Amino acid sequence: MIEDPRTKMVRYIVIYAILTAGAIVMMVPLFWTMSTSLKTRDKITIRRLELIPDPIAWENYPYIFEARPIIRYTRNTMVIVVASLFGAWVPCTLAGYAFARIPFPGRNIFFGILLATMMLPYVVRLIPLFLFFDEIGWTRTFGPLILPRVLGHNAFYIFLYRQFFRGIPEDIYDSARIDGCSEFGVWWRIFMPMSRPVLAAVSIFAFSFAWNDFLNPLIYLGSNKDLWTLALGLNALQGFEGDDNSLNLIMVFSMLMIIPMLIVFYFGQKHLISGVTAQGSLKG
């Protein structure tokens, strides 16, 4: 199709105009966050738009570490992150491997159950779980947050692994088994090294879900300040309208939560897309 160069140019101008306008709208809240995080205390309560702060208060960033126990919050969050990653790497891959490669009786039924649990909203399990953990004295501890993660209680990850493992050619599996490799050996020596894209993708999910979790820490750790995570700390810092004197510190804290996520996504972007599309292109 040959286009008139003038219509083509108009078309490009329209496209870039829409994209640029949209991108600006999307970036404004983040830019405002960054700008507010660098404002001095008397500047945040000026009722006039000031996007570039003057003076730039770099000292807000070191100050937040004095004002709030950021290190402790981060350490507590990392406990949940590490439990999540362990669950995503070991029990979830083992289960995914069994569903993909080991024929055991009732496999399809178990897999059906797995898929069904993906549809089960958390709200219908919330109250019994809380009462249960309260009964065994685990509230105000990391237990209720760590146990499900360490057990690899995540149907979505197992499903992703299973789809990926099914795409690994049968020949590789057969020849390894003939050479005397155990199921455990095949999983560890062959499937795990071959599954880097999906491992990377799931790791990003696991990290971000643990990093962002709010409801569970709120319910189980809300009354134990020593174990507060970053999400709980940020929520506590944020006051309601009328108490706006610490808007700059709130935005500093927000930036501290955002930056690690941006780093993870920046480095994981390639794997994330290849891991998920590899999953999407495999049938069955």
Place this chain on the structure above:
Amino acid sequence: MQASIKRRQTQSETTWKVRLQEWWFRNRALIGFVFIFPWFAGFIIFDAAPFVYNLYLSFTDYQIGTVGTPPWIGLDNYTKIFSEDKLFGKSMYNTVYYLGFSVPLRLIFAFLIALILNLRVRGMELYRTLFYVPSVVPLVAATVIFAGFLNTRYGFLNQFLVLIGATPVRWLSSPDAIKPSLILLSLWGFGGQMIIFLAGLQSIPEDLYEAAAIDGGTGWHRLIYITVPLMTPTIFFNLLLGLIGGFQIFEQVFILIGTNGGPLQAGLVYMLHVYNKAFRDFEFGYSAALSVILFLIIFVLTILLVYTSNRWVFYGDAQDDES
């Protein structure tokens, strides 16, 4: 390597190893069970048992002081929800109002921007990143940012409105503006759906468009007769997940306007009602009944959507040609 190790082993060790291997082979099924055991234990502890117990709780009057077996009260919780509980209707209305705008708007934005980004214009990666980055922001941080961004006096939006001569809005403290504020926040995160749409668009085979071009189809025809039909599975996926997630909106409201749901409880969404009943009023039985109703709504909606999907979702063979 395996062979060299074997050569160094004594005869007896080798037979022991062979025997173990044979055992492994014979008991593959057992190993399968061992491999799925952690997940299955988790399923019992965190899915099956709580689900059943929640159903049971919903028929009891379990409150904070209840000792031992909670008293069985049959359907009392449910009749109370439908006859007396004014907040049930209110919170359901608020949730459906929120869903009714946020789900379609997010789908439309995500789809349109994905379509434009798929035109293979220069700088596409940069724009894709700019649209996607807000979705990477942790929900708690995004909500806290919006609390400041929408702040009546010191927030960006009102200061901007004043700058262009418009009237500022009390985004978080006026009953009329709370739900639009929540919808605005949800729209900021449309990037996740956009990426899924983009992946779907890029898997549409190029030759379909070429064939349409040869037949003299315009851009509009290509969109209506090729792109949209082939994208219906992705649209369906995003719609379903959007609805299921939307019904369970909680954290945004909890952080943005607090557990009361703001003035006139205009922001009291359903999950907040469930949360308040359980963790503020400690009426666990009643709250369990509320949660069962939400589950049934989501369940029926999912079944209905899946059932009606074969009328409009295109599961053709066109995509299979590619592989």
